Amino acid sequence: MMSVLEIPRIYFKGNVSWDPVTTNNYPVNYDETDCTTVLPQNLPTIQDDVQAFRDRAVAQIGASGNWNPHGTYRSSFYETAVCGFDRGHGTQTDDPFATSAVNFTGMLVDLEPFGSVSSQLFFDSMLFGVEGGYSIQLPRTSRIIARQINFGRNTSRHTAIAGIASVIWTTCFAKANGLRINALDSGILADLKNALEADDVLGLSVRFNAYRTVYYDNAALTNGSPAMAQEAQQLADKIAGGGFQPNPARSLIVGVVGLWRKNEPVHEPGDRALIQVGATPAVGTASARCNVDSLVIDLSNSVPEVDVALTKQDLGRLSVVAIDQSGAVQEELGSIPYTSYDRTAYEASAGLVTLPLAPGMAEKIAGLNLQVNTVQGPILREQAFRAIPLTPNFYADQETATSASFQVYEHGVPVGNGVAFQLNQMSSDGQTVEISIPMTTDATGIAKVSLSAALPGITAYVPSFPSQTVSSLSTQLDTYMYVRVLPDDPQIGALPPTWPNVYKYVLSNWNAMAPCMDNWLRLDDPEQIRAYATVLKRLTDPAAFEHFRFMPITRDMSAGMRSLLYAWLDSPKDHEAELPSRVRLLKNVLRTQPATAVQRREEATLPLETMTQTELSRSLRGGPKGN
Template sequence: MSYLSPPRLHFSGQFLADPSTLNNTPNNYNPQNDFPTAGRDALGLDATNNLDLFWNPYGRGTFGFVGCEVTKVTYGDGRSATTRDEDPIIGTAVASNAGLAPAKIVDLDPMQQNVSEIWGMSLDVGGRTSGSVSGDYREGPYAWIWLQAKGVPPGDTAGSGMYQSVLENLSWNPGSSDSRFLHELAQASPERLSINFAVHAHNSRPHMFLVSKKTVAAMKKAGVPSSVTALLAPLMQYRQMPTSTPGLIPTEAYFKVLVKEHAGAEAFDRYWTTIRKESAQPYRAPTPHPFVHGGSAGTIGPSSAGEPLYFTPARVLTPPAEQLSEPKFSPYNPPCTFAPAATSTAGGETTVAINLSNSLPTRLPGTDWDGDVLGNLFLCTFDARSTSPLDGVELLGRVDYADHRRFWTEGAGFVTLTTGADVSDRPLGLVRVDDEGNPQEMLLQENPYGVYCRADRFVYRINPGVKASHDPRTGNPATVDFYASRFGTPLSGLEIAVSLMSPEEARSYTNSTPGTGGSPGVDNLSIPQSALQPAAATVVTGSDGKASLTLTASDPGNPRSYVDGQIYFLRYRPVASGIHFVQAPDDLISIQIYQQNLRGLPAAVRLAGRVTWDNSIRYVLGQYGKLYPYMATIVELGSYESVKKNAAQIRQVLASDLNSPIHMPVTRDLSASRRALILRWIEDGMPES
């Protein structure tokens, strides 16, 4: 069972993803690089060692659903409801972290930003009248990220991706007018639920503010004294990227903090309105959503123990292999992208359910689907024996995507068709036809042999010195589970080859991704190769379609200097040749191995000997304080006095569960060794020197 199976509900609304972006480049981790000050050439002539702000330096690292509501339910018998009169759960909220600290959006590493994970999220679905269910979201990354919006340049706003996980620790709460749907869902899956949702059209374009000779002159003319504008001179050196115009500062929230910090509270209170007016640059939102918001639609359904957590081993439609080889397309920019589907047969009829929430292109971010690409769109089967998938096409039914409200807002991109055709061993396709129904182009197709395989969990954090039995999330060794299916049923005997990417391959891959590509300083990846074993292996699926591989990590040392640990990538694919297997570009295993022995860090930071603020802790906490300025609203991590004052709270959040919304650091990238170092220092009374 999964969200592809009834009973299931659909929801839609917005999501908020508010990451801090100062950690987007390894260069910002370098202690020699810092924020401009009055003593570092206030005229802005030398910005060599300045930090790159990227697009959201004051981000809080939070994630959440905003205004999401249940829009449709499908019962176990296949009938649906879309109004509150039919089922009281329609129109109720799908709320994240109600009354709690917000969930977090987390990159694995500055050198792997293409598998962003959600941590610390809980969901409440329903209301007082309908009843409700709440549960904890199992942390995990998005998959199948691609450039969905075809009419804009590549970037975050053009992108779309899909999250899938499970809701655990469920609490079922009856309502005054119980929902039939909730009753059926509780009966079908009382312990765990499957959730899948798409996120797209994220507005990552900040409002920019420019501090330059021209804008400073305008401030003076508008009444800001020279004594105040002189204090703002260091802001002329701030930069968004190495090639950006000096003095361009992203987001009003961050600019406001900088002005107050440099000009002082009294001058800020008196002149902020004028400074803002004269420095603000023209702004046009690139999506229909506010800054750091985007659109989301998803599905929740049953889940059984023993099933994969992060994907459904179902029937998956992929871009045709020959299409991906065309120069005008790239792995992240096909006309359409991966779509999971499931089939069930009863009474001589087959029901096909396909999730297109992340699969169809738009012209502009968050707008209607691109009819020029899709045209008359049909679900079909085709003849696997033919040299062309357009031969032997049998149309199963129209995909009516034109009604955006019904298709996306209400139906979450989920299409269900019933057919009398036997599709149990015939590959499915998504085909564009002409007005007479003649096939024109196969946009998505199932593997001709029905074969699909994928790793379940594919993002790992490993502390070499921590046993997996003590910490299943970050302990050593780690287990990767692969699942293979053929036309949606478990496939036994499939050999899957797994191999470690070389340093050159790792660098080439991560620099090609939408998440990491363009970030300066990506280097020295995947060394030493010996820190992850095995470097190559072949696993074979059993009768349940599952195969497992144990990964053992050793201390990689400190090959990236000021960035802790090391990043590795494992690729995998079926050994069998001639099966035309198509993988998403990110269908690989991403692994962060942390440094265990702390020798070699600045000032000989180590677990042995006397640990003080001056010789150890300031290098660890100070880096977080620099990379995450928003933390200063809670504690100034670069200040001994502030850290000592807030030591009890720091200890609490460091010791909290990794999937707790209050866990610190938000980025979940503090190694067990460094965490132990800080906690030991606190226990020892926090000596300064």
């Protein structure tokens, strides 16, 4: 259904950097229910606790794989540009818009920080081309969401941490929100601009796949290797030597820009879902769209790379068929040679493969299931029904009544009234089903569920249909929603609005967790905080939640914390109590332990072949790594 699989569409490729603070990926450092940093609590002052926490985070670089304690949360495209387009005649590059730069910077935030399946990018705008020249200017409508993470993407064994995985990132931009296309004499931009005038086109959709992630700027690293330990030690030594030392990872990306039509999801593919088949799947889940005269299959997240040169696995010629409910082939739709999904083809067209359809074929297969086969058998098979959350990463405040909605699709088309399914409420790691909630769609194909916000915490919701059995969340098989209920903390909001209280119960959390803030605002300095009172209120206002500069970046300030902070900002200055602590960032030596103690034990690793998805998800954050 998602219209990046119809024409016109634009392809781009390049690189993206990831610079999150990784310290909150560990339960020993962070309480994701209470939204608080786990400080030592055994030192003379809160300032000592904060300093000890920072020192401990550095010690965890080698001991626990905490690869970026000085992160900034920023993610930016670099060396990224338009690489082609399709106006209905296959991939082309002969347009003045081809090779135009793609600019994007966002804040990378995990709703559930102990795992890797709830990532999102908060941003303000995206730009293709140059303002005043050929360009697509895209003010944000909604954040970018990561879904369908594929933990089996890179099989080369030359990977570290998230290097094994790939993931689809998606968002849409409403034409009513200031979207602008400056086409000049570009044919592809003129096509897009003209297509936006249709009543059922809401705007543009951008979808990109991130893969081949590299850490410490060293593509040769593997989990648990001596080289990884050496890189970790060098980072710890640099921090101990003084200065600000962010350590971003980086990935390759391929992407596509296309139309966003009515009834299409904003944050993930809503096309016909082709689910991986078999106990040891050869490929990752894909999606497909039947246009009038073509079938377009999105393999951007599917075919593995097998070596450091990123050679695509040769699965042979793939046949595409349409089958009935019994599995019998009803229509043979064509075949895909290796040259259509190898590395060259993948980078040229973002993994999209097009098969021509005979006249009337799209209508004939509308109610059948698509299937992709190798000579050994099926590798992808359509899952007819999908329930997609309208808000896949959902935040709520404790004791605030709220609800969430799911749009149900059949073969990529919204259903009508009366379609039943189960909504499985799960633990935050997606490992355990807690309750199953019966759901039924209304006339528009939407089903709503009331969300309990009685207690703070994080919950996963995974839909399943009668033909499906769900025991744990699978990012390759399931759609899902994550809900985070932030605590109200009335006891904090009721505290006297003094600087000691504000620092201890509010600001020390991020002063400890995010040393990067020292570059912009000293969270331990009451004079600086008061000087920026107006700005702080604007940046922490819940109304600014979607903005790039919202604070805290991690979106985990409780209502009680905000109330206490605002009350103090509005109070008269207390000259005796408001003394800066000056927790040290740019220091010459670690206060509590020498640099030589940073790598105090070998980082734990698990056999990659036997790891569950939950273990894989945690391994990309603070859990034991696979090897």
